[in-house]
Amino acid sequence: MRLIYVFFLILIVFSPGCDTPTSKIVGNKNGFILEPTGVFQGVGLLGDTLVTEVDSIAQNDQILKLKEAEEKYADDPSLDNLIWIGRREAYLGRYDLAIRTFSKAIKEFPSAFEPLRHRGHRFISIRKLDSAIADLEKAAELMEGQPIQIEQDGMPNKLNIPLSTVQFNVWYHLGLAHYLKGEWNDAIKAYKKCLDVSENDDSIVATLDWYYMALVKLGRHDEAKNLIRNVKRSMNIIENDAYHKRILMYKGELNPETLLSIDSNADDQKLQYVTQGYGLGNFYLSQGDTVRAKTIFENVLSTGYWSAFGYIASEMELANLKDE
Template sequence: MIKYLPSIFCLTILLAGCKENPKPVVIGLDGREFFEPERSPEQQFKLEKELEEARHDFDNDATENNYIWYGRREAYLMHFDKALEIFSEGIERYPESFSLYRHRGHRYITIRKFDMAIADFRTAVKLMDGAPVLSEEDGIPNKLNIPVSTVQFNVWYHLGLAHYLKGEYEDAAKAYETCLTYCDNDDLLIATADWLFITYNRLQRKEDAVAALNKVPEKVTIIENETYLKRLNMYKGLNPPELLLAVEEGSESADLAFATQGYGVGNWYLIQGDTTRAKDVFKRVVEGPYFSAFGFIAAEAELLKLK
């Protein structure tokens, strides 16, 4: 037994070194490294338990849906490379699955590979042509545990976002215009109208931007997109920008809200021609912890353009 002690000792040192020098899960547009965040024991246990259940289902039957959920659960733990590997293997086995392309494209956005995301969403658009609209179950349920989106909506929404993040505003506008046709509830309409409003403003299509705002009625029923509603009300002059920046810290939902609302505020300052205040807000957003949020990624992209 004694002769194995050096090997055991070396392995212990190696594992300790891995914990001390973790691998980044994302490299930001500005070159910063981002790591898997620390979580409460309860949250970590929940995420790992859900992953284990998804892996068990997959091991028992590698269906298209089980590929999707296995990959999604890995991504919720911020194991993005593993999630992409699973989605890619699923696509090899189910090449007609526009849902798998939709989810892989989403995670390409997360790791800032926008061209690869666009390619996946474009493939999904072709594959889903003529297919029935598919409701998409939430991996992180909203407060009422009611799914509000569809696969088709998500393909067009994320395609618009990927083009927007690249500064391809004409293509982004076209994608969001199509996305509107899949908005069958106020949550989807509010989010799409928001991105369409700011995209039209980038294109100096001011009348179209106002028309996008006017697509949202005064009274809406929303389940999960309160942050986008606050942004829209700011554009309409109903909410001061300071209100959107006054987000209580200390929770994952608050971090996401600040990234989303903060990007909206910074973008609003840009529309008003106040570049200095816009940059200040974008910097605050990217100093936050929620590096996978679309608002965070968009703020990174803006700061690179404003250098």
């Protein structure tokens, strides 16, 4: 008899006219009854508790896709189908479940680098940076010499064109984990590798942005300026517009304040606001304007978008400023 792996999902429904979410017990397809509450995910770099609440109405589409992923795995318990369950859990903010799923995949497919790439990413989300680095370094070892592997998007861009590869994502997230720990030289090493597998303009600007900032952190300004010399306004950017604009700002081709001409309260613009905000805050910080930088970092945190990389980086900066 085939053993079906059981996955848990907490669904939150909000009562009309109430400011506080009320709970409703919901059963999943495997018959488990779940207590719906906010679920602890981790502790932020400033000591804040990170909690996920899934809105079963607003996120109904993602919930259905998770159920579909579970059904596919039940029919075919392949590595790819197992990873998709973890990815769907992560898109719902259930990083605890996603990490558990990826851990199962790592145990069952010990020679595969793909689940290590995804678990490393989600360790970053919950601020377990050392664990992320360990996973991503192991993934880098396992994928050495392997052909470039396109990674399908779980949340497709406007053209429905996958823009990244597993190799890109391993090096990109490894660089980010080192960056968030203030390990600038290690971050640069990873981003050099990442640039080698950045195959389109979106990947290039995303890599160059963090690479550039790591160089600036080390005071290597001439090297940083030379790094981004070929970034142009005319590049074919599909989804990484925020990184593209940040680099144009570094080059003096965009007014810094135009980066935040975004509604930080609009759900569909929050991620771009957080990304732009960290870049702008870090720009002012590099110029010695600590007061303005701190204000922008605090505004980023006020969005509540705590899983975004710009949010985590803003936490890091505020923690460092607090210690000074």
